[in-house]
Amino acid sequence: MEWVASHAFAIGSALLAAFFAAVGIVVRQRAIQAEAGHLEGAGAIVTSWVRQPSWWAGTLGAIGGYVFQALALAHGSLLLVQPLLVSSLLFVLPLGARFSHQHVRGRDWGWALLLTAALTVFVLVGQPREGHYRPPVPAWTVALIGSAPVVIVCVLAARRTIGRTRAMLLATAVAVLLGMIAVLTKVSTHRLAVHGWHGLLTVPAPYLLVALAVAVTVLQQSAFHAGALQASVPIMLVGEPVVAVLLGVVVLGEHLVVRGPGAVILVLAVAAMTAATIALGRDSASAATQSVGETAAVG
Template identity: 35%
Template structure:
């Protein structure tokens, strides 16, 4: 029962992010293409209720994620966000009038089944509320260094899969650090109130890494195909969050023979995400397909 609340709120956040993605894409598809400045595009979008609904949904999802992180382990909450991609595709089949093939549904099922198997076998435990600085410093140095190295590697490459994958992995690390710092800030808010929250360095840390993640995400989407960037983002976020949960928050997962079903679950997730990223409807959600009528899968 202790895990029920964080799991439900994490699932709500994943669903909210997926719905927000589809709503914003639906709004963008309804705006005529032109050579307007970005400010003009924003004015067009602001007049569309569906785009505003997407923004509200995104904010709601962020609140759900904050509650999930405040009440549950990082190693439980963040891996659940691998469901965003299959959820977004399922929602898109309704709101964008797309169509998901049998292969697509099989891939979505593989992601869900793999996540269930991996989390059940891992059985994460622990929910440290206060982390000493001697844990934060090396974790932040390593993660920041990894982001810089990945960005430099991406910039050395021309547009294509390698560049997109590097930006995607950098985005994943930034997302994971954002979640880890957000978790600390939520505990500070619960224990010390709003004043303590606004004066905690972790609050500004997760805002900084969150902004960096959004910037890197835009670069990842523009650098190359979705099949290269999306798996890197989805799987990288879960992996780095797992590492941060164990090293920073002293969370634990089962080892020994339990590693076998965990690896099986991870293999199913990887296969499912790779298959989903190749679908035309997945590319349509990220701007790879500008037409409204060909968002589905033949």
Template identity: 40%
Template sequence: MDVLAAVLALLAALLFAAASVAQRRAAAEVPDEAARGGRLVARLVRSRRWWLGTVGDTAAYVVQAAALGLGSVLLVQPLLVSTLLFALPLEARHSGRPITTTQRWCSGALVVALALFVVVGEPTAGVDRRPFVDWLPVGVVLLMVTAACVVGAGGRRGPRRAALLAAAAGICYGLVGVLTKSVVSLLTTGLVPLLTGWETWVLVVAVAGGTFLQQIAFGAGPLSASLPAVTVGEPVVASVLGVLVLGESIRAGGPVLVLIGILIAVMIVATAVLARSTTITPPAATRTGPTS
């Protein structure tokens, strides 16, 4: 089951990468004067490229849900950062920019760290669902941190605003990853439990909130400021929730735990560097033209 879950997670990462390239190029084509708030969203929904990316995102999410139904959050969510590894050659092809030496080294480090984390750590599944009362303390903290990011972004401009909004989006997406596992469990019990389960509706709100915040973050400043926060924030938040709420764990102790800590640090740094370096800087002509 873990092997199949890992394969599905990598497939989801590939689909997310293709969708990300399409959506970010669509966002980059919106004129600067319209790249804010609701105006940005209004322009994006008229873009064929953005809708193509949305379809890809939806397919990727379905595959991710299947992976979470078979494996632990601690296994699936870290593997999803390989989205950057797939996005790198795709964006290089579309933008005409070569893959740099730094990107090659970071890609290699990320691949090795992910492989060792899965093999050495042996992430184990916990439970699929927890009662609402068990979620309440963690949920309150997440809500407060997300609100703080959004409020803090309100008084800033440029990269800082983009990073704060992206951090809030990353929190929402991390919550989505964990709740998806619970909703998949509900789905196996029937339509009525699915529609009456609180996880389903919180998931809907988290998806909508994360999508909105991410698109606003993309338009608030350079992608080099927003993309790393989303890309790193999602697996970190999901993994923490998997441990604290679902009771997942890593089969390791003593010196192995130190190694795992180093691997996690390498994954975070490599992911942040790759996310920053794979952002698209479109030609000036595209920034003033109509959406596709």
């Protein structure tokens, strides 16, 4: 329990980040899908986002989620914070039901309980440890070189497709970019703690963060607009922590403390987390799509 106590701030901040991220997901999904039902042409829909107060409210929620994510990463490793962000689905369920005036199904609560248990086991058994984070420039350089080609291929392929396939390709690009943002945030917070604001502003990491944030916003909204939320949401929510964890291990040298049978337990926990996240992502996306359809029909 000593390890848990020493990482309590990072865990609490990560859970708050998950909550605000869930608010952003639910509100922006409804705003974008509702607008898509009334407008023709992607250009008209994209320009309509900034005129919707609800979209801005969802964006503010997402920004709040990132602020708490940055606080969590300043006090904990990517291997600790990113899996905890998957718990946003636990908040998406009641929030989505509230907005759509529906009830959460028993099956969804079952998946939610499994996800909660798996996350708890992952944190307690794995006890993620910090990496070296030195030097920061090679870290973000390696992350960029390894991730950029995947994003480019997905975006170019998405331009030639429509519907579910387009949503999946854009969601994959979003997941990779969000994983990169997590790595750059970790590098930036470490740089700030060690070298101060001057040291942070003299490296490319914070400027790359701004550029990637803009790209993620556009691609994420485009994936939502594609209509197949059941295809895009699970990929984003599962892909982001997978990419961030892989980069954290390979690039930043983070690791888990696993001994004896703990390795088997950890594998089972990760498998349960993945299954629950995919199931909850599909169900929440399906509920959001149904809710928007009912709203459009009433209108």
